[in-house]
Amino acid sequence: MSTTAILLLAILGLGFLITFQIAKASEYVGVLKGEKKSFEQSNRVNAFLMVVFLVLGLIGIYWCHELFYKKTLLPFPSASDHGEKIDSMMFITIAITGVVFFITQILLFWFAYKYQHSDKRKALFYPHNTNWEILWTTVPAIALCVLVGFGLYYWYQITGNAPEKALQVEVTGKQFGWIYRYPGKDNVYGKKYYKNIDESNNNELGILWDDQYSHDDIVTTEALYLVKGQPVKINIFSRDVIHDVGLPHFRMKMDAVPGTPTTMWFTPQYTTEEMRKITGNNNFEYEIACDQMCGNGHYSMRGVVKVVTQSEFILWRARQKARYLMVFPDRDPTNQKAVDTTKTGTAPPPPVAAKR
Amino acid sequence: MSNEATHGHPEVVTTHEAHHDEHHVHHHKETFITKYVFSQDHKMIARQFLITGMAWAIIGGLMSVLFRLQLGYPDQSFPFLEDILGRWAKDGKITAESYYALVTMHGTVLVFFVLTGGLSGTFANFLIPLQIGARDMASPFLNMLSYWFFFIASVIMFSSLFVQTGPFSGGWTAYPPLSALGEASPGSKVGMDLWITSMALFVVSSLLGGLNYIATILNMRTKGMSMTRMPLTIWALFFTAVLGVLSFPVLLSGFILLLFDRHAGTSFYLDSIYIGSAALPNEGGSAILYQHLFWFLGHPEVYIIILPAMGIVSEVMSVNARKPIFGYMAMVGSLFAIAILAFLVWAHHMFVTGMNPFLGSVFVLLTLLIAIPSAIKVFNWLTTIWRGNIRFTPGMMFSLGFVSLFISGGLTGIFLGNSALDIALHDTYFVIAHFHIVMGVAGFFGMFAGIYHWFPKMFGRFLNNTMAYIHFWVTLIGSYLIFWPMHYEGLAGMPRRYLDYTNWLSFNQFDGLNKFISTVAMVVFAVQLMFIFNFFYSIFKGRRVTVKNPWGSSTLEWTTPIVAGHGNWPGEIPEVHRWAYDYSKDGREYISQTEPVTPDEKPH
Numbered sequence: 001m002s003t004t005a006i007l008l009l010a011i012l013g014l015g016f017l018i019t020f021q022i023a024k025a026s027e028y029v030g031v032l033k034g035e036k037k038s039f040e041q042s043n044r045v046n047a048f049l050m051v052v053f054l055v056l057g058l059i060g061i062y063w064c065h066e067l068f069y070k071k072t073l074l075p076f077p078s079a080s081d082h083g084e085k086i087d088s089m090m091f092i093t094i095a096i097t098g099v100v101f102f103i104t105q106i107l108l109f110w111f112a113y114k115y116q117h118s119d120k121r122k123a124l125f126y127p128h129n130t131n132w133e134i135l136w137t138t139v140p141a142i143a144l145c146v147l148v149g150f151g152l153y154y155w156y157q158i159t160g161n162a163p164e165k166a167l168q169v170e171v172t173g174k175q176f177g178w179i180y181r182y183p184g185k186d187n188v189y190g191k192k193y194y195k196n197i198d199e200s201n202n203n204e205l206g207i208l209w210d211d212q213y214s215h216d217d218i219v220t221t222e223a224l225y226l227v228k229g230q231p232v233k234i235n236i237f238s239r240d241v242i243h244d245v246g247l248p249h250f251r252m253k254m255d256a257v258p259g260t261p262t263t264m265w266f267t268p269q270y271t272t273e274e275m276r277k278i279t280g281n282n283n284f285e286y287e288i289a290c291d292q293m294c295g296n297g298h299y300s301m302r303g304v305v306k307v308v309t310q311s312e313f314i315l316w317r318a319r320q321k322a323r324y325l326m327v328f329p330d331r332d333p334t335n336q337k338a339v340d341t342t343k344t345g346t347a348p349p350p351p352v353a354a355k356r
Numbered sequence: 357m358s359n360e361a362t363h364g365h366p367e368v369v370t371t372h373e374a375h376h377d378e379h380h381v382h383h384h385k386e387t388f389i390t391k392y393v394f395s396q397d398h399k400m401i402a403r404q405f406l407i408t409g410m411a412w413a414i415i416g417g418l419m420s421v422l423f424r425l426q427l428g429y430p431d432q433s434f435p436f437l438e439d440i441l442g443r444w445a446k447d448g449k450i451t452a453e454s455y456y457a458l459v460t461m462h463g464t465v466l467v468f469f470v471l472t473g474g475l476s477g478t479f480a481n482f483l484i485p486l487q488i489g490a491r492d493m494a495s496p497f498l499n500m501l502s503y504w505f506f507f508i509a510s511v512i513m514f515s516s517l518f519v520q521t522g523p524f525s526g527g528w529t530a531y532p533p534l535s536a537l538g539e540a541s542p543g544s545k546v547g548m549d550l551w552i553t554s555m556a557l558f559v560v561s562s563l564l565g566g567l568n569y570i571a572t573i574l575n576m577r578t579k580g581m582s583m584t585r586m587p588l589t590i591w592a593l594f595f596t597a598v599l600g601v602l603s604f605p606v607l608l609s610g611f612i613l614l615l616f617d618r619h620a621g622t623s624f625y626l627d628s629i630y631i632g633s634a635a636l637p638n639e640g641g642s643a644i645l646y647q648h649l650f651w652f653l654g655h656p657e658v659y660i661i662i663l664p665a666m667g668i669v670s671e672v673m674s675v676n677a678r679k680p681i682f683g684y685m686a687m688v689g690s691l692f693a694i695a696i697l698a699f700l701v702w703a704h705h706m707f708v709t710g711m712n713p714f715l716g717s718v719f720v721l722l723t724l725l726i727a728i729p730s731a732i733k734v735f736n737w738l739t740t741i742w743r744g745n746i747r748f749t750p751g752m753m754f755s756l757g758f759v760s761l762f763i764s765g766g767l768t769g770i771f772l773g774n775s776a777l778d779i780a781l782h783d784t785y786f787v788i789a790h791f792h793i794v795m796g797v798a799g800f801f802g803m804f805a806g807i808y809h810w811f812p813k814m815f816g817r818f819l820n821n822t823m824a825y826i827h828f829w830v831t832l833i834g835s836y837l838i839f840w841p842m843h844y845e846g847l848a849g850m851p852r853r854y855l856d857y858t859n860w861l862s863f864n865q866f867d868g869l870n871k872f873i874s875t876v877a878m879v880v881f882a883v884q885l886m887f888i889f890n891f892f893y894s895i896f897k898g899r900r901v902t903v904k905n906p907w908g909s910s911t912l913e914w915t916t917p918i919v920a921g922h923g924n925w926p927g928e929i930p931e932v933h934r935w936a937y938d939y940s941k942d943g944r945e946y947i948s949q950t951e952p953v954t955p956d957e958k959p960h
């Protein structure tokens with residue numbers, strides 16, 4: 001064992017020994033002083049510590065808030081419209097529960113201090129009082145109705161159907177990474193089947209190339225490109241185990257379940273560039289974090305979201321080569337041109353597979 | 357173990373008690389084996405559960421210290437770890453495999469083996485016969501079996517730590533397909549088979565215990581002990597047993613289907629999976645089905661943990677505030693409401709699995725309803741100490757701490773139960789903070805309250821008070837220091853179950869905090885070791901109990917001899933004439949349940 005370990009163990013052992021000796025000694029002192037006297041003394045000390053704990057605790061809460069609030073997402077605007085609703089729900093809940101928290105905690109420790117044992121006091125025989133009990137059944141019930149009301153109002157807005165014009169994107173999780181697919185110009189995804197997955201042939205999604213709709217599909221692992229101000233509908237899949245598309249800045253999250261497609265939609269509000277200005281952080285990126293335990297690489301399952309303007313998006317998409325053409329380079333019109341110069345007049349053969 | 361501590365006659369026992377001990381009811385020759393190993397005495401079984409639970413608590417706690425070391429100091433290596441863990445900590449760094457194995461085992465062990473087996477097993481066994489006035493459980497034999505199933509389950513779970521491919525490492529909830537496929541994770545190979553086997557035996561143990569508790573409470577109450585005269589501990593343990601009996605079988609069925617998927621080629625949970633460079637043949641299953649089965653137990657399970665703690669706290673608080681528990685019937689009613697609702701909210705763990713939004717909204721409503729009985733309990737506890745005459749015994753302090761923690765953690769449940777907010781908070785550190793405060797730490801506080809309060813009854817001696825007070829204050833302060841700031845990490849979206857956050861732009865701002873949390877966790881753990889020391893030291897060397905009823909309590913267990921033999925009461929079982937909470941009534945400190953009501957007594 002290393003010396004530090006031995007040192008630590010020695011300190012620990014010494015600490016125990018000292019505590020134990022003190023504990024033992026105080027027990028003997030207690031016996032000498034008389035049980036009653038030592039009880040009264042320790043009772044006073046502990047009662048006093050109860051208020052000390054309350055006061056230091058309240059200060060601690062404030063201090064903790066000062067230190068860490070600025071490191072959360074809440075000081076910055078939400079990157080999505082849904083996130084704004086979630087943020088306002090958060091503040092409503094913090095307000096209501098906060099009031100309850102401070103009232104009950106203060107009462108608890110204050111009562112503990114105030115009603116500490118004293119020979120002069122007799123405890124009150126007070127077994128029940130229906131009015132009080134009705135009061136603290138109805139008040140929480142009303143508060144909860146408010147919370148449920150707001151909560152469900154937002155919940156239905158967030159989980160409602162995506163608008164027709166929404167951008168379509170498909171996100172597929174696998175151990176341990178994300179694959180994104182755009183349906184291309186026809187706005188329809190080509191069919192896929194998991195038994196068709198063929199990593200060595202550039203087909204990590206198992207797309208059926210004989211489905212014509214697949215020919216313009218863009219598959220990438222680089223980043224998830226989204227457009228500012230345009231709603232996006234994300235269709236979520238998993239290839240192996242359950243993952244979760246976690247988008248902390250957008251306050252959104254949805255599981256990726258093998259065999260069961262899921263969806264989420266929202267509207268990005270700020271481009272990555274804008275968010276860099278808002279947060280004052282030039283390296284800012286929207287990240288996708290896997291939020292469902294998916295194996296030993298779970299913690300490394302990182303993706304990046306780039307929110308761009310409409311024109312930037314069009315440019316980006318134009319630069320992407322359809323996956324079909326990467327799999328069948330000979331059917332790529334840009335390659336064809338080179339062929340055309342030698343063999344004039346021969347039109348590229350229609351993809352065989354397309355005839356189903 | 358010293359014979360004297362558990363059965364013999366401490367010098368101080370007053371004469372008439374000492375005599376009876378000799379000819380108690382089940383008098384027969386006891387050997388070491390029948391007395392300490394295959395004992396059928398509920399008090400001994402309780403102590404067996406307690407000590408096994410404590411062993412697991414040390415193991416589970418040590419695991420958390422190890423993985424906190426990784427979380428707090430991700431860029432450092434600790435050569436001594438390699439000495440302890442071998443290949444699990446190559447070059448003194450916890451590997452991903454071992455990190456996930458540790459996290460998973462930590463959760464499994466603490467939720468099931470400590471806070472279910474250790475907590476219910478100890479206090480249901482110990483208190484039910486003593487507090488309702490019975491000589492033992494309805495079936496002492498099944499009761500013994502319940503412990504031994506727990507023991508075998510423990511051995512198997514422990515052995516899984518040593519298999520070549522490691523113990524199960526997919527999280528204590530064991531969601532398939534990760535838990536179903538060996539290709540998905542090395543821990544899902546043999547480790548998972550051992551995990552399932554162990555858990556299945558654990559379920560058997562819980563069922564044997566639970567049925568016994570229910571049968572005993574319903575049938576074996578002494579004369580005069582009507583249901584509404586029972587101490588709240590018994591009510592709580594009763595509802596706990598009902599929850600367990602109704603929900604554990606569902607978990608078992610979920611595990612059996614999982615076992616089929618693993619070994620029999622079925623597709624209950626598997627569909628369209630490509631893993632390990634091959635497509636699996638399984639199609640048509642639903643991975644979400646498992647989550648429904650799991651959480652149908654999983655949610656009641658959290659109440660299986662907290663209800664006994666609530667019962668203990670109610671009892672200990674009333675005794676030491678020298679006041680009746682406020683609103684006894686409301687306390688029973690809220691336990692009942694919680695028990696019913698516990699079955700109707702499970703899907704709040706699944707808001708973002710793609711479930712139908714309407715279904716989700718039903719679960720939001722039902723989930724938030726639980727906050728109402730919870731609020732009633734909190735306010736009733738507050739009123740119980742109001743105008744009391746509080747003795748800060750260690751048990752009382754842990755009870756007060758419990759209420760504080762239950763408030764803090766219960767309120768964050770209201771965030772999570774609101775599905776809209778859960779979209780942002782699910783599987784972040786906010787959830788970790790929530791359930792550690794409301795279940796983990798609060799559950800332990802209930803257990804500590806119970807141990808400090810009933811230790812004199814269990815072992816005829818007191819625990820050392822000074823160590824107890826240090827234990828309390830360090831644990832309370834430490835727990836808040838550890839878990840309170842985690843809410844902020846959750847509000848930053850920081851996901852749970854990550855080995856390392858340094859490569860994440862969004863989550864790496866908490867490195868200082870993570871170090872701080874890890875350091876506090878180690879201190880708190882060290883103080884728990886001190887408690888363990890206090891516990892075993894005091895069994896043999898603690899201050900002796902010199903009176904039958906050291907806390908001045910009105911319940912039946914304190915009418916037994918200081919060290920009660922098998923059968924509990926040397927003579928007749930006492931008859932009960934009143935409820936359990938006549939404290940400070942008519943100017944008297946307390947009135948034992950065995951005391952007849954006098955005609956001029958004020959009814960309450």
Ligand code: HEM
Pocket residue numbers: 529658659661662704705723724726727730765766767768769770772773774778781782783787790791794795796
């Ligand atoms: C006011 C009452 C409560 C409400 C409304 C509530 C709500 C919730 C919700 C919605 C979740 C799921 C969070 C998520 O995964 O996103 C959750 C998690 C959890 N709650 Fe509570 N809760 C309450 C009280 C309790 C109590 C009393 C306990 C235990 C004694 C408890 C133990 C847990 C545990 C263990 C988890 C996490 C399980 C896991 O994912 O590993 N909760 N709670």
Ligand SMILES: [Cu+2]
Pocket residue numbers: 242243244290291292293294295297298299301
């Ligand atoms: Cu993951």
Ligand SMILES: [Cu+2]
Pocket residue numbers: 654655658701702704705
């Ligand atoms: Cu739950």
